[in-house]
Amino acid sequence: MSWSDVQKSRVAVSLIFAVNGFLYANWVARLPRLQEIYQLDHGQLGLVLLAGSIGALVAMPLTGSVIVKAGSHRITVVMLFIFCLLVPLIPITPNVYTLWLILFAIGASSGSLDVAMNAQAVLVEQRLHKPVMSSFHAIFSAGMMLGAGCGALFVYLNVSYFTHLLIVMAISLVVALRVRHFLIPDLRNPSEEPQDHVSKNVFLHPALLSLGLIAFCCMLGEGAMADWTAIYMEKVSLADRDWSPLGLVAFSTAMMIGRLLGDGARQRLGDSRLVQGSAVVAIAGLSLALVWPVVWTGILGFFLVGIGLAAIVPIAYSTAGNIPGLSPGVGISMVTSIGYAGFLVGPPVIGFLSDWQGLRFGMAFVLLLFLTMLILNIFAVRRQRKVRIYPEN
CATH class of the missing domain: 1.20.1250.20 (MFS general substrate transporter like domains)
Structure with missing residues (x-):
């Protein structure tokens, strides 16, 4: 080609x-x-x-x-x-x-x-x-x-x-x-097809499972930011109603910037370092918004969360699509399925926790997931290093 x-x-x-x-x-x-x-x-x-x-x-x-x-x-x-x-x-x-x-x-x-x-x-x-x-x-x-x-x-x-x-x-x-x-054909030789079929245990594939759980934590966090930042700014940070959407604006803008810069950062830092650094930035941003809930810390904190989360799901998809022995579609479909569940689970869980102990407590659950995401990546580093991300044609 x-x-x-x-x-x-x-x-x-x-x-x-x-x-x-x-x-x-x-x-x-x-x-x-x-x-x-x-x-x-x-x-x-x-x-x-x-x-x-x-x-x-x-x-x-x-x-x-x-x-x-x-x-x-x-x-x-x-x-x-x-x-x-x-x-x-x-x-x-x-x-x-x-x-x-x-x-x-x-x-x-x-x-x-x-x-x-x-x-x-x-x-x-x-x-x-x-x-x-x-x-x-x-x-x-x-x-x-x-x-x-x-x-x-x-x-x-x-x-x-x-x-x-x-x-x-x-x-x-x-x-x-x-x-x-102009799309790229990816059909393989029929003799190679059996190794690509989705087996009953594909969800138990160690690399896919860890990538899926990282995507789950990240996508739940993305959904939480989209659903709850404006409410958090108004109810917890005590922002005026005209100012309360600025938390979401900051988060969305940061996601765009982070994704535009994400590929260059991957080349310079490598996937594992970038995911770990991104998770730390997201943890720091949400911690700032939770520990010191005023308007400017909310805007800055949610901006940092956006920067931190921006590249993680693309990296998870890219890595899943390059796992040896699986076609890109199989790897991505499994990671996407696990990750997408975060969008479904997040709103009711955060809502329940917020009704029980307040919105700061509900958002602290998201912070816990960011910590989990960091730990999962640290344990997955050796496995990810064995994946040849950009194979020769």
């Missing part, structure tokens, strides 16, 4: 990451309108949105074995098209039960897309012989920012929810049609 072809593949995969974030942010940006259409209270909306999480969690472990048979390039394209076509159905389903099914299907398609596009990102890394995974995740974040802004624009222009989603679907489909020819 020529250098020019690799660069085209890198651009194509980058655009898919961007479209994924763009499409997701567009429909989520208009959740208040969704509530109006189906007359949902906050609790009912939460249950409806849970359908998407369940769909993703069901689909992710299955995607690895499908990728082995069909190739991540094909699964990426198929799931991207399905995701695009399903989104406009959200505001026009007959009732809340069919809406739940649509969101389950959207979650399943986007979850499979997450696994497949990250497998493609690993193949790009392998051909470039350098880390670029973090940059793909930064582009996903940029796509979400663009999608959220696009959603706000359509609200300002008073465009109907259905028309809005049709327009962004059309844009996304044009991109999908354009990039589909």
Whole structure:
């Protein structure tokens, strides 16, 4: 594969990451309108949105074995098209039960897309012989920012929810049609396939298990920051209501910066050192916000948490996609499945602990997970050093 072809593949995969974030942010940006259409209270909306999480969690472990048979390039394209076509159905389903099914299907398609596009990102890394995974995740974040802004624009222009989603679907489909020819085929010789099949014990693979648990701790932390920082700033740090969103702004900005710089940091420091250093930064940031809860320490603390968490999941995916004896899709699907469970477990656990002993106590649980993440990485260093991250073609 020529250098020019690799660069085209890198651009194509980058655009898919961007479209994924763009499409997701567009429909989520208009959740208040969704509530109006189906007359949902906050609790009912939460249950409806849970359908998407369940769909993703069901689909992710299955995607690895499908990728082995069909190739991540094909699964990426198929799931991207399905995701695009399903989104406009959200505001026009007959009732809340069919809406739940649509969101389950959207979650399943986007979850499979997450696994497949990250497998493609690993193949790009392998051909470039350098880390670029973090940059793909930064582009996903940029796509979400663009999608959220696009959603706000359509609200300002008073465009109907259905028309809005049709327009962004059309844009996304044009991109999908354009990039589909530049993805990297990863089908192997049929005689090699059996060693790549997902076995019953794949979750017990030591490297996958440790990487999955690290991703679980990190993704639960990411979800906690997204869900609770504004509330923490207002209720604990006693920020004015106008200032309370700044904790989330600081965290999100830091995640973007950290992911843009993450690949260069991986090359300079190595994966293990970077994960350990990142975990320490996240621990220091959250500790600052918890121990000294005032406005400026909250903003600074959550910024440090964002910097600390930014590169960890991309590193986990990249490492999982390069484990000998497993195809990238299989490794990534297992780590993604374990990690994604953090998004499901985090909100209710933190909510329960906060109701019991206060929000600072609930956020201290996240701090404990950051410490666990650091310890897991320290114990996994020897195992990770045995993984050849960037094999020759």
